[in-house]
Amino acid sequence: MIDKVDEINKIYELLNSNKLNEAEILINKLFKLNPENIELLNLKGELFKKLGKYLEAKDIFIKVKELSSPNIPVQVFLNLADAHISLKEYDDAEFIYNNIIAMNPNNIAVLNGLGRVLVNKMMYQQALNQFNKALALDESNYQILFNIAYCLKYLEKYNESIDVYKKYLNKLNMNQTNTKHLAAIYLEMGINYLAIEEFDDALNYIMKSKDLNPNNPHTLSNLGLLYVKTDRLDEAESLFVDTYNLDKTTDIFAYNYCHILLLKGKDDEAKEIIEKFISEHPKSYRMIKLIEKVKFNKSNNMFNWVKDIHNDSETPLKVKIESGFGMFSILDKEKEYEEAFEYLFEANNLYNEMQGYSYERILKFHDYCKLIRYADNTHITNQKKHPTPIFIVGMPRSGTTLTEQILDSHSLVHGAGELRVIEEIAKKYEISNYSQNEFLVNKETLKKFQEDYFEEIKPLNIDNKPYFVDKMPGNYLFVSLIKAALxxxxxIHCKRNPMDTCLSIYTKKFVEDSNAFYSLDGIARSYISYNDLMHHWYNKFEENTIFDVIYEKLLDNPEEKVRGLLSYLGLEYEDKCLEFYENERFVKTASSVQVRKKLYNTSVERWKNYEQQLTPLYKELKQAKIV
Structure with a gap:
């Protein structure tokens, strides 16, 4: 033992106040006197951790463990496990924590540590279980709330995550809280609000975070994502460029930058960055989501990278699903259809098992939409006051993005992309509450609906153009509501060969909640219900109320069909509408790459490449007299 108690205490103070140079000098001075003093070794390990020298820290803690044997304190194991986590040696850390739990299942620090390991292994539900156990043992340990809220976010329980963060904030002493930690909390809350599309709250919390930590690339990146969601796309691009230049080693920054490049049609630039990033970070899963948007083939290193990730037994389920779609995309382009479909079938099955869907709920809502009645709307027209909304509806992958791109290329039309405005306002006034047998929408509600709609879209139509495109395919549900309120x-109803439409849906992992689209049966049933409802609208409304754009006919005779479309809208023909591929607007849907190209017919009758595999789908559609 050494009798330098005051100096030991001084080291603790220096480490706690991050005066690392002074701490290192004092540790080295005392270390020369007693190089095997366990307390000094622990302090040296802590110093190395703070200096980012995690390998040296691990070696120190291993030595402490050897010197402490056979009665090794739990804290020694905790220090060693923490070093493993810092080195991303998660299995080693997990092994240590599980051994301690086997002897003492109620150690809060161990449960919390194991939860951290599981978070890093993307096993968020298991991590949440450990954090909840720790909190149950000591509810006053409010620091665990941060970890719980973090897991809830990744489990997509965003509202619950927000509530826990608020509870955590209420327990913090703001005067004693580290500024960067507070900024991190605000950022996490902003991310949650962004996920549930509460954009004002998202902006509020992200800007709070930015004020406290202005150069944090994670904050700037999420602000960019918010700007993408709110169509401030040039500002988003600027932020993504900045964050990528600040940190080219973190996958989310490279991903966001490549994603924005692809939205702008800069495929070659994106491909170059993706290839470089993956060569340097082969364990980065995030880039898999971009594989189908970039032209890779089997001879490219990217193919082997995706395949290795897909076949790795340690690959998380969500990533395995993404890699399955990625493998399909590459093999489909190589015309290796049988193998391609095997990956596609597996990916859809995995996702379908994970999510599930209720067809009965879908069918019930379709039937309910037919029953909604509307009051007389003769006197609610404000056509001179507002732009003319153009609603593009239909099934996904039926040419809706192409149609919008054509219209946005017209000088009098603004294409706003996919908006959930109609759906959200319908929820607000309980028009979409299908628990009722029948619903009458009165005149006052229709007026409020109209006012709310134009209030929502006003910031999007920044050039105040007289025509405004709202391209949400699922708005086919609300055709009657749209015609009553507006x-x-x-x-505009986009139609395409039903088999091609259904196959195309099956090949995509949709961002939004479309859980019925991950099985052939679910897609068939959804298509049949959609087809039935559209026939109901055709029978209900006068001829020419709904204008059909048939994808195959548009490809065969584009000028004639575009002229007909513009005539229906009351617009003069403009050549730019046929040069839509030169339009530099951002396109945020799965078709963002396709609409950068001239019209092509390679996707027509594509389903025949998979005719045998799609037999069950074909039979269902044939029985419904759709094919």
């Missing part, structure tokens, strides 16, 4: 609006 009687001068235009409805």
């Amino acid at each position: 009687p001068w609006s235009k409805i």
